[in-house]
Amino acid sequence: MGLNEIASVLKLIKSNPLSMLGIIIVATFIVIGVASPYIAPYPSDAWGYSYNLETRLLPPSPRYPFGTDEMGRDLFSRVLLGARFSLIIAVGVVSIALVIGVVVGLTAGYMGGFAGMVLMRLTDMFLAFPPLLLAIAFAATLGRGLFNVIIALALSWWPWYARLVYIQVNSVKNLPFIDAARIIGLSPVKIMFKHVLPNSITPVVIQAALDMGSAVLEAAGLSFLGIGVPPPTPEWGLLVSQGWALINSAWWLSFFPGIAIVVTVVGFNLLADTFQEVMDPRLRSTMVMRGM
């Protein structure tokens, strides 16, 4: 992916209202994630450092746009703060998985041979699990906690990136300038990181950035299953799961955190769609001239 593609992505985003929406959602999510402790109307409610007997289980109102929970806390503040945890998880998962994936994929792709084959077979073994199942196994082994959730998800994600990097590296590694570097006598590690990596990383990084939506979704799933982030963290999946206990009388407790998940993930997926249309030559083929 070069400048041309980035330019056409921008063009596409401008021309397509859905892509524009994606950009807006993702940007808002990031802003809220960073700023939520400062912009939440009731910061101590958001962190769970307070309770109020008078305001228990109030339905949504102008004062409490998302209603209040059984401890009398403002749900809106809690959902805002939840964006921060989702952001931390998403960035954490994707970056750790990316680092592992790049190291494995790069080594396997560049080295090739027996070592490369072993690495890729290992990658395939991980890919033989359905999505999320492996993360469940890891999370169960590591125990609850924000950090463990990130590790568990990252450990189950890196194979996707490893394979992507592997394919990229294979398409790059026999290009003339790599051969040239090899002839000059640069060390393999240097060639790998200085020459092969920069020329094969872009699509992987973009894919990883767009996968952050899925990370939010899967982390929420782990929390719902009780092996994710522990309470009183206002993580969205956890909020939905806790709201379940009162859903018959206080639907808003589960509803709004869920909406937050849906909107955020939709944002990432809309962007992903846009990138896919530009980057995937098969989808693009209908847009360019053929047979002229």
Place this chain on the structure above:
Amino acid sequence: MRKMRIFRYGISRAVLVIIIAIAVAVGVVGYYALAIREQPQTRKTMTIFASISEMTTADPSTEFSNSIRWLPLVYETLLWYDPIKNEFIPALAERYESRDDGMTWVFYIRRGAKFHDNTPVTAHAVKLSIERTIALGQGAAFIWAPVNEIEVVDDYTVVFKLKYPAPLNKIAASGYGAYIFSPKVVELAGAKNLTDPKVAEWLNRGNDAGSGPYRLIKWEPETEVVLEKWPEWWGWKLPGYPLKSDKAPDIYILKIIKDAVTQERLLLAGDIDVAQYVPLEDLEKLKGDPKVQVVIKPSFQNLLMLINTKKPPLNNVLVRRAIAHAIPYEDIVKIARSGLARIASGPIPHGMWGHFDNLTYTYDLDLAKRLLAEAGYPNGVDRPLLLVYTAGDIYEKRTAELIAVNLAKIGINVEIRPMSWEEQWALAQRGWEDPEAVQDLFLFYWWPTYITPFDFLYNMFHSESKAFNLCYYENQEFEKLIMEASVLEGYDQARALEMYYKAQQILYRDVPAVPLWDMIYVEVGSRKVGNLDKAINPAYPTAVFAQVLSIEE
């Protein structure tokens, strides 16, 4: 300008047809699904009881957990105990007597009672049952610790000789470890003797060897347990027997439904008949619903916060006292239990023998701050305290959060950590060797195995009770008092009571634990289930004596 669209009509028509076909299919199924709610003729009466937790084991000797929900229906003890009226109801023993200041107890076994395998219930079976429980030494076997010897006088008379005086009538009425079963299990299980693991395996495959009013006919401990009325039970034929009803359900199903919301929904939809857990916030609404009845009964289950008395700064009694005064007991009861609990006064719950009303700590943040300053922490404690509770228990979760918020006000930061009970208990166990490495505060439920204050005081506060004294509390004076009281309980209740009071005063002063609240049980039943309130007994928490229910069609 002409658009040359090759793919204009053809395939979309096909797709349309497919979509319409699917829509029609879904519609037809949906129509039948929604419209036809044919309720066929019920030939048998049935009660479906929703249990929040799965069943554990089916061995009456060793089971010490959730299976109490059906064990008292399938198996019988010698006696049943009604702690509210403080009286005993005869079961397999028609009557009993105690001699020698509680050192000897004689039970007269009911004639005509028989096990589900049609062998008669005899004194011999009683002896073998209890001896197996003692020999296996698991679960609640410790209740028989005072027993020295069991003698069979004749087929219907059994004598217990004790090492020291003890209230054997209460022990024999225990909800755990006191069930009598048929010795024929050895033969049926193909085992060498009663303690052969094959017996337990046979039982855990879903077989029963009891004598009670119901038989176990389906055993899927994770999803459902089905009991069927056993018409040969002696109680059905005994006129005037209090623990029975002529309209008891023919089938009694324990359905495991893990959350309160679903229990409530299923109850309102008529899918189940008794829900033990409904969201407490919905209770007012349910009370107004003509389809259901709400039964509220005190229980002997209470929640305490065990304090790690060996780990600084909590080894300082002033700090512990400060914490005790910084807890908003009233708010906790209102928020955590929607008012369906009583503020605890001492570790013995309300309504039980041995409870005293003047052992509540005041909620007084100023006093708490003063105590903390006096202890040498005028600016609060410099490290966060770790509070653990059982993951998934919303009452404990809310209680934990409220405690954390309030302790923060006196300068004590609390880190709340939900753990599975197994993990939590494993962590706490290590505290006896390395108190620094474990939790500071531990939210902990207790309910008695059999109804005596000793059960609470010994298990949670005696230094020999390593399994459950998770305050790591050691106090010679206290231990001496309760040991003596437990012996006296068998024959001199007044003196025993006095000593139990003294012991509780020591606890009040030393604060090894903060009793938080005594639970009030709520059961919501369909209106057609009569006698629900009579079928519940706090001595057998969470069990419903289905033989007492009266099903109205």
Place this chain on the structure above:
Amino acid sequence: MPINREYIIKRALSLVFVVLGVVVVTFIITRVIPARPELLWTGPHATIEQIERARRELHLDKPIHVQLWHYFVDLFSGNWGVSWRTKMPVLPSILSSLPATIELVVSAFILATAVGIPLGISAAIRRGSGVDSVVRIFSVVGASTPVFWLALLLQLAFCNWLGLLPAAKRVDEYIAISTGFKPLTGFYTIDSVVQGNIPVLIDVLRRMFLPAVVLSLYPMCLSARMTRALTLEVLSELHVRSSIAWGIPRSRVLYKYVLRNVIAPVVASLGLSFGYTIVGAFMVEIIFVWPGIGYYTAMSLLSYDYPAIIGSVIFVAIIYSVINTAIDILHATIDPRVEL
């Protein structure tokens, strides 16, 4: 249609290797990563002796490759450990909850593909039209919705507020017991049809409806998206235009030629859909009290019942590999180019 026997044998062989790989990965997770695996395996109530025994039983005192060997032997001889929670061996528990899950997952899966594929095709052939936009938005939003949240909301709406559908459970015990229903195979739909028990069949279908719909949403959106992209790709290919230019009627080209081109890769991608469905079942089953593998796993997760969790993980992963192999073979019968 050519069915290549050699291919099937090759594929089955590679399945063996995939399953071995899955087992190796779980071995790494359960035996290599934890500091003291025997503690996870025995549960916390264990005494020192029990832990020591577990150490011996898990062969943790032996070198790692010997451990791996015993791990394989144990798994393939059906010794999957004992659950702390239920004190029952893990494998029989999983097997007994298998029919409920298969019944649910297969219904959801059929629903997902039966709706998702036509949606994708119809969106693609009217690219840029209103239908296309609706399908695109639906597939994006659907794929972004947490399945457990949707389950909670639909349950609230249909069961609580509208009262149209039952809230949970697989069959009503009143109906089942009073009509003498006997679960023979464990597939209640089949059992009730075989026994001619219409009331139970209707009750079972009513109860399955909502969970199946919820569970189908994610794979439905996935297959709709994928089908749309594939159809667009195929429609742009030269052979479509050449077939039409040579005089084959357009409808025949679409139904016969394009359809098979789209179906082949969509079939190849069904495995992933299946993976999502079965993991989604973990959450949906617990909400709808559906006594399947998902329920068993979710319950085990809530109490950290480690042997049960890992048992379920291995079992589901193996099923997934088998399904993927079956799908690959199916794909090969449609697409003659496929070679190992």
Place this chain on the structure above:
Amino acid sequence: MSGTAILAVNDLHIDYYTFEGVVRAVRGVSIELCRGESLCIVGESGSGKSTIGLAIVRALPPNGIVARGEILYNNVDILRLSEEEMSKRIRGKEISIVFQDPAATFNPLFTIGEVMLDVIAAQLGVRDRRRAYEHGIKMLKLVELPDPERVMNSYPHELSGGMLQRAAIAVALSANPKLLIADEPTTMLDVTIQAQVLDLLKRLRKELSLSMIFITHNLGVAAEVCDRIMVLYAGTMFEEGYADTILTNPIHPYTRKLLECIPRASRRVSRLRYIPGSLPDLKTPVSGCPFEPRCDYATKICSVSPPLVRVVGHRHRVACHLAQEKGGV
């Protein structure tokens, strides 16, 4: 003359809609093809030559749209026919087409025979599969394919490019079309096979008295197979005339350049010639002659107004401002 014309294309404009903008691929091209005649459309890639071929069988990709013009086949405007009429009356039995890439022409999931039988069934109405099969075998023999039975039952990936192209010709001709469009049918083949296929096409044309439009970028090939040649550039016609006229007396500077590019053994050129510069961007409208930036003879007027088509001889047309002046050369 128009009476004997089997195909007349008048002022054809074709646009492609892409994300980058509207590509005006064909800009007012007219063609006249007499019965039994063969016409070569020559141009660089991107000149719009294939688009015209696709438009004649109405098989443009979904984003290609005929903006203006008419395509008269036997005096019927096929652009006004419905899709159904096109399939029933024109495609296959009147006009058929062979494409450049033989591997992509066939659906990879179907045998050659399946496609062929479908064409025969649809166009010749032969429902009896055995008769259709026999006809198919006959067609495969006609294109000199060895072992026609095997070819019938082969999937495209099992055949070589040359065999596939012969098979494609057989399929295209299986319903006896009167006009065959050959869209660079040899470009993707090996050189030896190219010659064979060209010979085959020449032979078939004679035997079946086909009219043919042969699309190529190679003037040399064009000279070999066609009666007439049309030179196309950036979607516009530059020069059209009889093959020998074009080859011996080219008028348009672009045609001359093209001729210079034909490698000839006799000429002993040290390196292959090429035309410097590249095609103009078809998305932006051009005010003058599209060849102006690359033309050696460009004058002021060339960048200002588009050249008109002038008749410079018998059925010889040129679109160049300089045509009049240089006509006599």
